[in-house]
Amino acid sequence: xxxxxxxxxxxxTETGRQVTLMCHQTWSHSYMFWYRQDLGHGLRLIYYSxxxxxxxKGEVPDGYVVSRSKTENFPLTLExxxxxxxxxxxxxxxxxxxxxxxxxxxxxxxxx
Amino acid sequence: AxxxxxxxxxxxxxxxxAVTLDCTYDTSDPSxxxxxxxxxxxxxxxxxxxxxxxxxxxxTEGRYSLNFQKARKSANLVISAxxxxxxxxYFCAMSLSGSARQLTFGSGTQLTVLP
Numbered sequence: 518x519x520x521x522x523x524x525x526x527x528x529x530t531e532t533g534r535q536v537t538l539m540c541h542q543t544w545s546h547s548y549m550f551w552y553r554q555d556l557g558h559g560l561r562l563i564y565y566s567x568x569x570x571x572x573x574k575g576e577v578p579d580g581y582v583v584s585r586s587k588t589e590n591f592p593l594t595l596e597x598x599x600x601x602x603x604x605x606x607x608x609x610x611x612x613x614x615x616x617x618x619x620x621x622x623x624x625x626x627x628x629x
Numbered sequence: 630a631x632x633x634x635x636x637x638x639x640x641x642x643x644x645x646x647a648v649t650l651d652c653t654y655d656t657s658d659p660s661x662x663x664x665x666x667x668x669x670x671x672x673x674x675x676x677x678x679x680x681x682x683x684x685x686x687x688x689t690e691g692r693y694s695l696n697f698q699k700a701r702k703s704a705n706l707v708i709s710a711x712x713x714x715x716x717x718x719y720f721c722a723m724s725l726s727g728s729a730r731q732l733t734f735g736s737g738t739q740l741t742v743l744p
Contacts, residue, residue, distance in 0.1 A: 548729055559633075559720055559734030560674075567729055575731060607674060609732075616662035616681070616724045618732060620674035 520544075523608050523621040531629050536595045538624050540608030548611045549591040550618060551575075551583065553604040560607060566591055598628045631656040633723050635735035642711045643743050649696070650706040650738045652721035662724040663704040664732065665695065669717040677719075680704060711742045 521542040530536050540549065547568050552560035552575075562575030564583040572583050580602060582594045591610075595602055605625050609618040632655045642648035654663065665677040680688045680695045688695040696705040708715055718737045724730040 550729075550731060557736075559722075559736050560732070561734075562731050565729050565731050573729070605672065609674075611730070616730050617664065617676055617679050619676060620666075622673050625672075 521608060521610055521619055521621040523606075523624050525624060526622065527625050529627045529629065530598050532599060533597050536598050536626065538593045538595075538606055538608075538626070540591045540593070540621060542589055542591075542608075542610045542621075544610060544612065544619075545588060546610035546612050547588070548613075548618075549585065550609040550611075551581075551591070551593045552607045552609065553577065553602075554607060554623075555604050563593065563606075595626075598626075600628050602626065603628045631658070631661075631723060631725055631733055633721050633733055633735035635721055635738050637738045638736075639739045639741070641741050641743055642708075644713060645710055647707060647709045648711055648740065650708070650719050650721075650740065652704045652706065652735060654702050654704060654721075654723050656702075656723065656726075658726040660726065662730070663695065663697065664722040664724070665693070665704075665706045666720045666722060667717045668720065668737070674720075678706070708740075713742050713744060716740060716742045 524539045550565045551563040566572045566585045608621040611618045634653045661682045663680045667675045678690045694707045721735040722732040
C-alpha cells in the first residue's frame with residue numbers, strides 16, 4: 518500500500534541497548550522528519566532530511582542518529598537507549614511543493 | 630523564536646454544535662504555514678487543514694475551517710456540527726522558515742463531544 522509506514526509499532530528495550538526505528542514512504546517525498554511525542558505534550562523534532570544523504574538536527578537530537586541512504590527510508594537509531602527516551606516516535610514526510618507533512622502511525626518505545 | 634500556543638487543555642461541546650479551538654503563534658518570518666492535526670485515541674496524526682500566510686481567504690475543508698487573523702497572530706480551528714467521532718486531541722502547528730519547513734507544534738487541546 519502507498520503511504521508512510523513505521524516499524525516496529527511497539528518496542529520494549531532495556532537501558533543501554535541500541536534500537537533502530539524504521540520509516541518507509543512510497544511517495545518519493547524529498548523531505549522526511551522524526552518527531553517524538555511525550556505524554557501530554559505536542560511533538561518535538563528530532564532530525565530531518567531534505568534528500569538522500571542530507572540530514573540535519575532538530576530541537577532534541579541528543580542520543581539519536583539518523584541516516585538516509587535511499588529516498589524512501591529514514592531510520593532513527595538510539596545508540597544507547599535511556600529511560601528518558603521512552604516516547605512515541607512519529608516519522609513524517611512531505612513533497613517539495615507543499616508544506617504539508619503526512620505522518621506515519623507512530624512507534625511506541627518503552628525503555629526499561 | 631517561533632512558537633505556537635494553545636491555551637485550552639480541554640474543551641467540551643455538545644453533539645451537532647460548533648466549536649472553536651484556539652491557537653496563537655509567534656514568528657517574525659513573513660512566510661509561514663499554519664496547520665491543524667487531529668490525534669484520536671488510536672494515536673495517529675491526521676492532517677486536517679492548512680493556511681498559508683499569504684492566503685487571502687480562510688481555509689476550509691468540509692466541516693473544518695481555519696479562522697486566520699494575521700494581525701492578531703491567531704489561527705483558530707472551527708469545527709461545525711460536531712460529531713462523536715470528533716473527540717480527539719487537536720494540535721496546531723506552524724512551519725518554520727528555511728528549506729525544510731519543519732513543524733513546531735502547540736501542546737494540544739483535548740476535545741470531547743458530548744451526546
